[in-house]
Amino acid sequence: MSQRPIYLDCHATTPVDRRVLEAMLPYFTEHFGNPASINHVYGWEAEAAVKQARETLAKAIGATPEEIVFTSGATEANNLAIKGVAEAYFSKGRHIITLQTEHNAVLDPCHYLRSLGFDITFLPVRSDGLIDLQQLETAFRPDTILVSVMAANNEIGVLQPLKEIGSLCRQHSILFHTDAAQAIGKIPLDVEELKIDLLSLTAHKIYGSKGIGCLYVRRRDPRVKIAPQIHGGGHERGMRSGTLSTPHIVGLAKAVELALAERESESQRLTQLRQHLWQQMSQLPGIHLNGHPEQRLPGNLNISVEGVDGAALLLALQPVVAVSSGAACSSTKTTPSHVLMALGRNERLAYASIRFGIGRFNSLEEIDRVAQHAISAISSLRQPSAIGCS
């Protein structure tokens, strides 16, 4: 019997939790109505389910239901936040600040805006992956309209100090957006406490389905304006047109609800698994931890391995463990991870990296098997006889 590799790539995506699927199913078949149909019970049922989901999501982040705009995921939510603010506030200013280590779904909209004449500051990070708050404040200008800093990094898992960033932005009347795709359900997130004005979410990183997410858009103190990026029937108070996908929205809310309910116990369990993996891996010489050792997602371990070729390393791991060396969307590229380069790693170490993403369905036994295999794979790749044999 051929066994599939152990899945440790939870930053790329996660399987749908059966409880999420169960919640979604009736909305594909029985309750299939269009939530915008106001003349019959099919529409009302769907609308009631969407309303309930909106309330759950709002409550999860300390917002109100009217502040939730459904999107196709975090990429779209980031695009809507960044381009939407840029378009709505360009008469006030054209300067935006973000980090070099952001996801491409933030970096690319920023590059696009730059081509339209906006001025973008891509702040460097410290060698542990965290923002330098002093540098952030120094970068503020009278024409700065937006700061976009992710809550948790998708490669190295580091958690940015959202509260401090939020306070600084609020003091200077600059809007604060955070991409919380990796953070929701894993760390506490309250938009009031953290002074967040826009926040992006997606379901498929937390055991929901692919193709659904949302953007939180603050309605008071301050009231944030965003220009829609998809025009049509005026859904989502005109901010994002398109028929709402009731089953996926119900699933998103269920996924968030479950993640929050199990957050504390699951955090502890994942932290233990990650520490166990690190303890074993770090017994080898020449293993470097990427990102801050504590200020990171419980299930994230990212290491660089000295003395091996990055491609050969991934190939050797493949039969036993499904991992990647960086973001899934950039793993087809031949350039090293922009995140690891921003930490100051050299190209070779940036290539020879492994991102372990441990999740809800992984066990201690699996972690042990992965560690054993990774250690022997690295050791044999380091044998002098292996050099030049590929």
Ligand SMILES: *Cc1c(COP(=O)(O)O)cnc(C)c1O
């Ligand atoms: C996965 C991810 C995205 C993209 O989300 P999609 O829903 O797949 O579009 C954006 N930002 C971060 C940090 C992510 O991890």
